[in-house]
Amino acid sequence: xxxxxxxxxxxxxxxxxxxxxxxxxxxxxxxxxxxxxxxxxxxxxxxxxxxxxxxxxxxxxxxxxxxxxxxxxxxxxxxxxxxxxxxxxxxxxxxxxxxxxxxxxxxxxxxxxxxxxxxxxxxxxxxxxxxxxxxxxxxxxxxxxxxxxxxxxxxxxxxxxxxxxxxxxxxxxxxxxxx
Numbered sequence: 001x002x003x004x005x006x007x008x009x010x011x012x013x014x015x016x017x018x019x020x021x022x023x024x025x026x027x028x029x030x031x032x033x034x035x036x037x038x039x040x041x042x043x044x045x046x047x048x049x050x051x052x053x054x055x056x057x058x059x060x061x062x063x064x065x066x067x068x069x070x071x072x073x074x075x076x077x078x079x080x081x082x083x084x085x086x087x088x089x090x091x092x093x094x095x096x097x098x099x100x101x102x103x104x105x106x107x108x109x110x111x112x113x114x115x116x117x118x119x120x121x122x123x124x125x126x127x128x129x130x131x132x133x134x135x136x137x138x139x140x141x142x143x144x145x146x147x148x149x150x151x152x153x154x155x156x157x158x159x160x161x162x163x164x165x166x167x168x169x170x171x172x173x174x175x176x177x178x179x
Contacts, residue, residue: 003081012141013053019133026132058105058118059163066097
Protein backbone atom coordinates (compact mmCIF):
# COMPACT_ATOMS: atom_id res chain seq x y z
CA UNK A 1 0.00 0.00 0.00
CA UNK A 2 1.26 3.44 -0.93
CA UNK A 3 2.42 5.62 1.91
CA UNK A 4 2.04 8.84 -0.09
CA UNK A 5 -0.59 9.99 -2.59
CA UNK A 6 -1.05 13.31 -4.37
CA UNK A 7 -4.54 14.77 -4.25
CA UNK A 8 -5.13 17.45 -6.87
CA UNK A 9 -8.39 19.41 -6.52
CA UNK A 10 -8.90 20.56 -10.08
CA UNK A 11 -11.31 23.37 -9.20
CA UNK A 12 -8.88 24.94 -6.72
CA UNK A 13 -6.00 25.42 -9.19
CA UNK A 14 -5.60 29.14 -9.98
CA UNK A 15 -3.10 28.56 -12.82
CA UNK A 16 -0.38 30.54 -11.03
CA UNK A 17 2.44 28.11 -11.95
CA UNK A 18 3.88 28.30 -8.41
CA UNK A 19 4.18 24.49 -8.42
CA UNK A 20 6.29 24.62 -11.58
CA UNK A 21 8.60 27.28 -10.16
CA UNK A 22 8.91 25.37 -6.88
CA UNK A 23 9.79 22.18 -8.79
CA UNK A 24 12.45 24.01 -10.78
CA UNK A 25 13.96 25.55 -7.64
CA UNK A 26 13.85 22.33 -5.60
CA UNK A 27 15.51 20.30 -8.35
CA UNK A 28 17.83 23.07 -9.59
CA UNK A 29 16.30 23.02 -13.05
CA UNK A 30 16.92 26.10 -15.22
CA UNK A 31 13.93 25.05 -17.34
CA UNK A 32 11.54 22.13 -17.88
CA UNK A 33 9.89 21.52 -14.47
CA UNK A 34 8.89 17.97 -13.61
CA UNK A 35 5.36 19.09 -12.87
CA UNK A 36 3.42 21.30 -15.25
CA UNK A 37 0.01 22.97 -15.19
CA UNK A 38 -1.94 22.76 -18.43
CA UNK A 39 -5.20 24.40 -19.44
CA UNK A 40 -8.12 22.15 -20.35
CA UNK A 41 -10.93 23.91 -22.14
CA UNK A 42 -12.82 26.07 -22.26
CA UNK A 43 -15.68 23.64 -22.61
CA UNK A 44 -19.42 23.80 -22.30
CA UNK A 45 -21.17 22.06 -19.43
CA UNK A 46 -24.73 22.42 -20.65
CA UNK A 47 -25.11 26.16 -21.26
CA UNK A 48 -22.26 27.10 -18.95
CA UNK A 49 -18.67 27.73 -20.09
CA UNK A 50 -16.03 26.05 -17.89
CA UNK A 51 -12.25 26.25 -17.82
CA UNK A 52 -10.09 23.72 -15.96
CA UNK A 53 -6.39 23.48 -15.17
CA UNK A 54 -4.71 20.12 -14.70
CA UNK A 55 -1.34 19.04 -13.39
CA UNK A 56 0.81 16.97 -15.68
CA UNK A 57 3.44 14.94 -13.86
CA UNK A 58 4.59 11.39 -13.26
CA UNK A 59 1.66 9.50 -11.75
CA UNK A 60 3.94 6.81 -10.28
CA UNK A 61 2.21 3.91 -12.02
CA UNK A 62 1.59 0.65 -10.23
CA UNK A 63 3.31 -1.25 -13.05
CA UNK A 64 5.43 1.45 -14.73
CA UNK A 65 6.32 1.03 -18.40
CA UNK A 66 9.45 3.13 -17.81
CA UNK A 67 10.82 0.52 -15.39
CA UNK A 68 10.09 -2.31 -17.81
CA UNK A 69 11.80 -0.71 -20.82
CA UNK A 70 14.87 0.68 -19.09
CA UNK A 71 17.91 -1.32 -20.24
CA UNK A 72 19.85 -0.55 -17.04
CA UNK A 73 18.91 -2.58 -13.97
CA UNK A 74 18.03 -0.27 -11.09
CA UNK A 75 18.13 3.00 -13.04
CA UNK A 76 14.37 3.36 -12.57
CA UNK A 77 12.51 1.56 -9.82
CA UNK A 78 9.32 1.72 -7.80
CA UNK A 79 10.20 1.96 -4.10
CA UNK A 80 8.33 0.51 -1.12
CA UNK A 81 6.20 3.69 -0.90
CA UNK A 82 5.04 3.28 -4.51
CA UNK A 83 7.14 6.20 -5.73
CA UNK A 84 8.87 5.65 -9.06
CA UNK A 85 12.44 6.93 -8.76
CA UNK A 86 14.97 7.58 -11.51
CA UNK A 87 18.65 7.39 -10.54
CA UNK A 88 20.61 9.83 -12.69
CA UNK A 89 23.94 8.21 -11.84
CA UNK A 90 22.80 4.97 -13.53
CA UNK A 91 20.81 6.47 -16.43
CA UNK A 92 22.47 6.14 -19.86
CA UNK A 93 20.15 8.74 -21.47
CA UNK A 94 18.77 6.28 -24.03
CA UNK A 95 15.32 7.91 -23.57
CA UNK A 96 13.41 4.62 -23.83
CA UNK A 97 11.48 5.68 -20.71
CA UNK A 98 10.64 9.06 -22.27
CA UNK A 99 9.22 7.40 -25.37
CA UNK A 100 7.08 4.86 -23.52
CA UNK A 101 5.51 7.01 -20.79
CA UNK A 102 1.77 7.35 -21.50
CA UNK A 103 1.63 10.57 -19.44
CA UNK A 104 4.54 12.39 -21.06
CA UNK A 105 6.01 12.72 -17.57
CA UNK A 106 9.63 11.83 -18.28
CA UNK A 107 11.61 14.38 -20.19
CA UNK A 108 15.15 14.90 -21.36
CA UNK A 109 16.45 18.09 -19.76
CA UNK A 110 19.10 19.57 -22.07
CA UNK A 111 20.19 22.13 -19.47
CA UNK A 112 21.33 19.43 -17.03
CA UNK A 113 21.78 16.57 -19.52
CA UNK A 114 19.48 14.27 -17.53
CA UNK A 115 16.14 12.55 -17.84
CA UNK A 116 13.83 14.10 -15.27
CA UNK A 117 10.55 13.26 -13.55
CA UNK A 118 8.67 13.98 -10.35
CA UNK A 119 10.09 12.15 -7.34
CA UNK A 120 7.52 13.42 -4.77
CA UNK A 121 10.37 15.51 -3.29
CA UNK A 122 11.10 12.31 -1.38
CA UNK A 123 13.95 13.84 0.65
CA UNK A 124 11.60 16.58 1.88
CA UNK A 125 8.90 14.01 2.76
CA UNK A 126 11.35 11.91 4.74
CA UNK A 127 12.34 15.05 6.70
CA UNK A 128 8.67 15.68 7.54
CA UNK A 129 8.14 18.49 5.02
CA UNK A 130 5.65 18.80 2.18
CA UNK A 131 6.86 18.50 -1.43
CA UNK A 132 7.81 21.92 -2.80
CA UNK A 133 4.85 22.02 -5.19
CA UNK A 134 2.40 21.37 -2.33
CA UNK A 135 4.11 23.89 -0.05
CA UNK A 136 3.82 26.71 -2.61
CA UNK A 137 0.36 25.96 -4.05
CA UNK A 138 -1.53 29.25 -3.70
CA UNK A 139 -4.95 27.74 -4.39
CA UNK A 140 -4.34 24.83 -2.00
CA UNK A 141 -5.19 22.54 -4.88
CA UNK A 142 -2.44 20.04 -4.11
CA UNK A 143 -1.86 17.85 -1.05
CA UNK A 144 0.03 14.71 -0.12
CA UNK A 145 -2.08 12.27 1.88
CA UNK A 146 -1.88 8.73 3.20
CA UNK A 147 -4.15 6.11 1.62
CA UNK A 148 -6.78 6.17 4.40
CA UNK A 149 -6.97 9.96 4.54
CA UNK A 150 -7.22 10.09 0.74
CA UNK A 151 -10.13 7.62 0.75
CA UNK A 152 -11.97 9.72 3.35
CA UNK A 153 -11.42 12.94 1.36
CA UNK A 154 -12.74 11.56 -1.94
CA UNK A 155 -15.55 9.36 -0.58
CA UNK A 156 -18.73 10.09 -2.51
CA UNK A 157 -17.07 12.72 -4.69
CA UNK A 158 -16.21 12.69 -8.37
CA UNK A 159 -12.55 11.62 -8.52
CA UNK A 160 -10.22 9.95 -10.99
CA UNK A 161 -7.12 8.05 -9.88
CA UNK A 162 -3.99 7.41 -11.92
CA UNK A 163 -1.16 5.74 -10.03
CA UNK A 164 -0.49 7.79 -6.89
CA UNK A 165 -2.30 10.86 -8.24
CA UNK A 166 -6.00 11.42 -7.55
CA UNK A 167 -7.84 14.20 -9.35
CA UNK A 168 -10.83 15.51 -7.38
CA UNK A 169 -13.37 17.25 -9.61
CA UNK A 170 -16.23 19.70 -9.08
CA UNK A 171 -15.47 20.84 -5.54
CA UNK A 172 -15.91 24.56 -6.25
CA UNK A 173 -17.96 26.26 -8.93
CA UNK A 174 -15.65 28.17 -11.30
CA UNK A 175 -18.08 28.47 -14.14
CA UNK A 176 -18.88 31.60 -16.10
CA UNK A 177 -22.20 32.29 -17.74
CA UNK A 178 -21.53 32.97 -21.42
CA UNK A 179 -24.47 35.33 -22.09
